[in-house]
Amino acid sequence: MELNVAIEKFKNTMKQLRAYNHATSLLYYDSVTGAPAGCQKGVGDTMQFFSEVAYKLTVNEEAFLVLDTLMEHLNELDPILKREVEEANKSVRDMRKIPMDEYLEADRAFNDAQFAWHKAKVSNDYASFEPHLAKLVDITKRFSGYTDPDKDMYNAQLDKYEKGLDKATLDTYFGLLKEKLIPLIKRIGEAEQIDDSFLYRSYPIEKQREFSDYLMQVMGIDRTHCAISETEHPFTLNFSKYDVRITTHYHENMLASSMYSVIHEGGHALYELNTGDDLYGTLLANGASMGMHECQSRFYENIIGRSREFIELIFPKMQEIFSEQLSDVTSEQMYRAVNKCQPSLIRTEADELTYSLHILIRYEIEKMLFDGSVTTKELPDLWNRLYREYLGVDVPNDTNGVLQDSHWSGGSFGYFPSYSIGSAYAAQIMHHMKKTINILEVIKDGEIHLITQYLAERIYKYGKLLTPNELIMKCCGEPFDPRYYIDYLTDKFTALYGL
Amino acid sequence: MELNVAIEKFKNTMKQLRAYNHATSLLYYDSVTGAPAGCQKGVGDTMQFFSEVAYKLTVNEEAFLVLDTLMEHLNELDPILKREVEEANKSVRDMRKIPMDEYLEADRAFNDAQFAWHKAKVSNDYASFEPHLAKLVDITKRFSGYTDPDKDMYNAQLDKYEKGLDKATLDTYFGLLKEKLIPLIKRIGEAEQIDDSFLYRSYPIEKQREFSDYLMQVMGIDRTHCAISETEHPFTLNFSKYDVRITTHYHENMLASSMYSVIHEGGHALYELNTGDDLYGTLLANGASMGMHECQSRFYENIIGRSREFIELIFPKMQEIFSEQLSDVTSEQMYRAVNKCQPSLIRTEADELTYSLHILIRYEIEKMLFDGSVTTKELPDLWNRLYREYLGVDVPNDTNGVLQDSHWSGGSFGYFPSYSIGSAYAAQIMHHMKKTINILEVIKDGEIHLITQYLAERIYKYGKLLTPNELIMKCCGEPFDPRYYIDYLTDKFTALYGL
Numbered sequence: 001m002e003l004n005v006a007i008e009k010f011k012n013t014m015k016q017l018r019a020y021n022h023a024t025s026l027l028y029y030d031s032v033t034g035a036p037a038g039c040q041k042g043v044g045d046t047m048q049f050f051s052e053v054a055y056k057l058t059v060n061e062e063a064f065l066v067l068d069t070l071m072e073h074l075n076e077l078d079p080i081l082k083r084e085v086e087e088a089n090k091s092v093r094d095m096r097k098i099p100m101d102e103y104l105e106a107d108r109a110f111n112d113a114q115f116a117w118h119k120a121k122v123s124n125d126y127a128s129f130e131p132h133l134a135k136l137v138d139i140t141k142r143f144s145g146y147t148d149p150d151k152d153m154y155n156a157q158l159d160k161y162e163k164g165l166d167k168a169t170l171d172t173y174f175g176l177l178k179e180k181l182i183p184l185i186k187r188i189g190e191a192e193q194i195d196d197s198f199l200y201r202s203y204p205i206e207k208q209r210e211f212s213d214y215l216m217q218v219m220g221i222d223r224t225h226c227a228i229s230e231t232e233h234p235f236t237l238n239f240s241k242y243d244v245r246i247t248t249h250y251h252e253n254m255l256a257s258s259m260y261s262v263i264h265e266g267g268h269a270l271y272e273l274n275t276g277d278d279l280y281g282t283l284l285a286n287g288a289s290m291g292m293h294e295c296q297s298r299f300y301e302n303i304i305g306r307s308r309e310f311i312e313l314i315f316p317k318m319q320e321i322f323s324e325q326l327s328d329v330t331s332e333q334m335y336r337a338v339n340k341c342q343p344s345l346i347r348t349e350a351d352e353l354t355y356s357l358h359i360l361i362r363y364e365i366e367k368m369l370f371d372g373s374v375t376t377k378e379l380p381d382l383w384n385r386l387y388r389e390y391l392g393v394d395v396p397n398d399t400n401g402v403l404q405d406s407h408w409s410g411g412s413f414g415y416f417p418s419y420s421i422g423s424a425y426a427a428q429i430m431h432h433m434k435k436t437i438n439i440l441e442v443i444k445d446g447e448i449h450l451i452t453q454y455l456a457e458r459i460y461k462y463g464k465l466l467t468p469n470e471l472i473m474k475c476c477g478e479p480f481d482p483r484y485y486i487d488y489l490t491d492k493f494t495a496l497y498g499l
Numbered sequence: 500m501e502l503n504v505a506i507e508k509f510k511n512t513m514k515q516l517r518a519y520n521h522a523t524s525l526l527y528y529d530s531v532t533g534a535p536a537g538c539q540k541g542v543g544d545t546m547q548f549f550s551e552v553a554y555k556l557t558v559n560e561e562a563f564l565v566l567d568t569l570m571e572h573l574n575e576l577d578p579i580l581k582r583e584v585e586e587a588n589k590s591v592r593d594m595r596k597i598p599m600d601e602y603l604e605a606d607r608a609f610n611d612a613q614f615a616w617h618k619a620k621v622s623n624d625y626a627s628f629e630p631h632l633a634k635l636v637d638i639t640k641r642f643s644g645y646t647d648p649d650k651d652m653y654n655a656q657l658d659k660y661e662k663g664l665d666k667a668t669l670d671t672y673f674g675l676l677k678e679k680l681i682p683l684i685k686r687i688g689e690a691e692q693i694d695d696s697f698l699y700r701s702y703p704i705e706k707q708r709e710f711s712d713y714l715m716q717v718m719g720i721d722r723t724h725c726a727i728s729e730t731e732h733p734f735t736l737n738f739s740k741y742d743v744r745i746t747t748h749y750h751e752n753m754l755a756s757s758m759y760s761v762i763h764e765g766g767h768a769l770y771e772l773n774t775g776d777d778l779y780g781t782l783l784a785n786g787a788s789m790g791m792h793e794c795q796s797r798f799y800e801n802i803i804g805r806s807r808e809f810i811e812l813i814f815p816k817m818q819e820i821f822s823e824q825l826s827d828v829t830s831e832q833m834y835r836a837v838n839k840c841q842p843s844l845i846r847t848e849a850d851e852l853t854y855s856l857h858i859l860i861r862y863e864i865e866k867m868l869f870d871g872s873v874t875t876k877e878l879p880d881l882w883n884r885l886y887r888e889y890l891g892v893d894v895p896n897d898t899n900g901v902l903q904d905s906h907w908s909g910g911s912f913g914y915f916p917s918y919s920i921g922s923a924y925a926a927q928i929m930h931h932m933k934k935t936i937n938i939l940e941v942i943k944d945g946e947i948h949l950i951t952q953y954l955a956e957r958i959y960k961y962g963k964l965l966t967p968n969e970l971i972m973k974c975c976g977e978p979f980d981p982r983y984y985i986d987y988l989t990d991k992f993t994a995l996y997g998l
Contacts, residue, residue: 019545029529034533042521
């Protein structure tokens with residue numbers, strides 16, 4: 001095949017896939033936001049059909065010939081097209097190894113499992129979700145056998161979300177966190193406790209919605225291209241850099257819950273909103289990896305959003321919106337409250353310091369699910385035992401235990417560790433950013449867009465053009481090093497608790 | 500082509516079209532509900548692509564051969580497939596006469612015009628919308644030349660929304676309304692006026708949302724399969740009978756506005772929710788015609804929703820929700836207020852009696868646009884002149900004048916008359932329903948589902964399987980007759996105003 005013919009065919013296929021992805025993502029988004037609960041039948045039919053079309057578009061002899069031709073001439077392509085071809089080739093290389101009927105069956109299973117999880121969580125009914133989960137694990141293992149027959153099945157999953165990440169790295173990483181953070185958390189447990197009771201007063205949801213709008217404004221999020229809505233589990237979705245959606249979940253008696261969901265998802269949104277214009281419409285117009293995405297969300301949530309300066313900046317507005325609830329609270333009390341360290345049940349509500357222990361538990365469970373040393377039926381017991389052992393908390397029911405996260409219902413095994421790695425990236429980037437920007441000063445002045453600009457120049461604009469490691473090198477001039485994360489947490493929480 | 504091959508191919512194509520329609524409808528729905536304003540670029544690209552795919556699926560030699568084969572064997576097909584083939588053949592017969600590049604250009608123009616209208620209405624800027632409207636009129640005329648070269652261009656439009664309807668029928672119909680209703684409205688204008696000032700107190704939107712939920716419950720709308728959201732102009736959309744959406748628009752100082760939008764759109768929703776299970780997934784799983792759809796929405800809005808018995812039924816709940824605003828109001832005062840006759844500016848806010856004059860104005864303008872006796876540039880002046888002449892009101896700006904409705908921005912010319920015909924159908928059906936059901940008693944007892952059952956059995960379950968005329972015959976045992984509508988309005992308003 002002629003190179004120019006291959007290029008044209010490739011671009012045409014990408015355009016078509018973009019449309020199908022747009023529709024499929026919107027069908028999902030709508031099904032968890034505006035749709036009536038009974039929409040499942042129609043949504044499932046349409047998604048399955050589109051999935052079939054997308055599969056046929058990418059897995060056929062001509063498409064393979066197009067990719068083979070482009071791969072042979074990689075160095076003649078412009079840098080964006082080159083990386084896009086590499087990405088497409090990688091995904092198709094996996095896809096063509098999966099028989100079509102199994103691929104379609106899997107798609108339907110993922111769709112069904114998501115609905116089943118939504119229902120099971122509401123009714124605290126793990127048993128109704130368990131067969132779906134078992135099926136997803138089976139499918140994932142089977143597919144791993146097709147795509148990476150020589151690789152450890154769980155390592156294959158980890159690599160999907162964070163290129164190069166494996167069990168060996170994570171065993172070392174979590175080992176270091178355990179060694180340094182468990183003793184710190186223990187000392188904090190023996191220190192005088194922070195009063196955060198005012199966070200659990202009654203905060204009307206209408207007021208919280210107003211507060212979300214304000215937070216997005218402070219973060220400099222362009223509402224022309226970013227909407228917010230409400231779902232069970234907060235997430236960010238981008239149809240393109242011109243159309244990004246974040247979601248949150250309001251709890252009337254937990255002010256900090258939606259507040260930090262909005263800032264967290266807002267960080268994801270800023271990444272997508274600031275990918276380069278030159279990448280629009282290509283496979284590269286997305287964050288570089290799950291870890292790099294979590295790096296951004298946690299940078300805004302924790303490094304910015306839980307700093308004393310940020311709370312000082314927004315506190316007058318908080319007191320204005322929640323005048324009744326916060327009249328007897330000071331900015332310093334608010335700062336201390338949103339940083340309170342307390343082992344707890346729910347990952348998304350966890351404090352910055354104990355957060356990684358929640359991830360550790362999921363990591364260990366996933367490892368066991370994939371090496372076969374535990375079955376999905378045994379998950380609630382294992383989950384509850386590990387929460388007791390590592391966090392010292394008793395899990396009262398599965399809704400607040402093994403059913404709390406949506407990830408597994410979407411077949412995302414090996415995703416959780418990227419949350420923790422992302423926080424570690426963020427601390428390292430912050431360390432080096434400080435040479436150029438007086439971060440705390442900038443936050444105090446409400447100039448958060450300067451931080452966003454810094455990150456956009458070094459990370460966001462590249463989309464998937466560079467790998468996570470290349471981006472860390474670009475930002476920090478050195479490879480990834482978890483030491484900064486440990487230091488950052490130790491310094492912050494030692495000072496906070498006067499240890 | 501073998502008949503069984505043709506049947507299989509036809510069903511396969513229908514399945515694919517259903518998926519594309521689902522996605523395209525959802526993209527539109529989302530763009531006017533949850534999407535950020537800047538989504539246009541991506542939405543336009545994806546919709547155009549799907550439109551192209553759908554065109555190619557239905558307009559090609561094999562598809563024509565399939566339809567020709569099925570049309571030859573019509574009487575061998577089961578009744579549902581037979582009607583579906585007739586419908587498909589009708590739409591493709593038109594479609595294949597339109598050159599593909601023009602069809603695609605039109606699709607883009609419709610999409611652009613809708614966005615332009617949204618903007619123009621907000622900023623009272625008809626001039627920015629006018630070129631879009633002119634283009635849509637041109638396209639519609641041009642397409643009419645392709646599809647119905649021997650037919651009057653406006654008659655061709657009317658026929659699209661209500662089979663068999665034409666200018667001759669409507670000239671007679673509106674002539675009768677003018678003759679009987681204008682004098683009645685004049686006598687009412689000279690009678691003692693109804694006080695409806697309490698409808699314009701401040702009704703918090705959060706409370707109005709609660710009221711909408713209550714109204715949908717009273718109407719017996721199954722929320723598992725019907726959601727409500729908010730848009731500039733209320734509408735109903737069905738992805739299938741399992742997933743129907745209605746929208747409303749809340750005005751803080753106009754209680755009746757959203758209240759009757761919800762009941763009106765709720766009527767449309769009940770029609771779609773009750774199409775037969777045997778029609779699911781076919782082209783017939785929709786209302787029979789625009790007029791028959793409006794018949795349902797106006798049956799619920801006016802015949803039920805504006806009856807004294809309905810107001811008596813819901814008034815205790817109204818006083819509970821709006822305790823501050825309605826403490827000094829009686830049920831009888833509310834009944835009189837929501838039926839107040841007063842010539843006004845906005846069609847969707849018009850009272851039951853003057854409503855048809857709003858339609859008459861649009862009908863006359865559309866006739867002139869299509870016979871070339873007026874240009875889109877002259878529309879605001881013409882609009883304002885007719886409102887003065889027929890309704891005696893001065894139009895202060897285009898936002899409340901020629902820009903008020905979304906229909907023309909979607910290329911729906913010839914749609915408006917079906918609203919009026921629908922009201923006339925409703926009055927005729929009510930007359931005959933009374934032989935079986937004591938309508939007012941049923942409403943008073945909150946048993947509206949009995950009315951819905953009656954309509955479902957005789958109209959809803961048939962979808963597009965029967966024509967409007969066949970449905971009127973089934974319900975009434977006689978053909979359409981506008982006399983019932985005139986009688987109903989005359990009796991109701993004569994009594995209300997003590998004439």
